[in-house]
Amino acid sequence: MKAISAKVTRGLNVGAIVNVADNSGAKIAKVVSIKRGKSTKGRQGYAKVSDWVKVSIRKGNPEVKGKVFDAVVVRQRKSYRRLTGERIAFEDNAVVLLKDDKGNPKGTQIKGPIAREVLERWQSVAKLATFVY
Secondary structure: OOOOOEEOOOOEEOOOEEEEOEOOOEEEEEEEEEOOOOOOOOOOOEEOOOOEEEEEEEEEOOOOOOOEEEEEEEEOOOOEEEOOOOEEOOOOOEEEEEOOOOOOEOOOOEOOOEOHHHHHHOHHHHOOEOOEO
């Protein structure tokens, strides 16, 4: 994966409940695993902004409920530091569902702002965002 220009802190553990920020039909999801995550042996995996995760849909339309999807973390509550010195924190933890391994999003709109670090790594997801913060 491409590197991002921020020192992002660990924001989401495995098992974290997150909002789904797109219009794919899902509302609430649970982080099941982190794909290509970097961690020490024996330590529980963690995700941060613009990481690729696997999520299980907990609430939403019956077509997607209970299914497992790949997703990208677009917002996290835990503050992190950009190279300019500013600290960024959002009011919720949110993901956007992906429909394939190339990073194409499942939905056609993204609700709420997304982090600028997502734009650096996932251009196809950031195109759908109304506001990049």
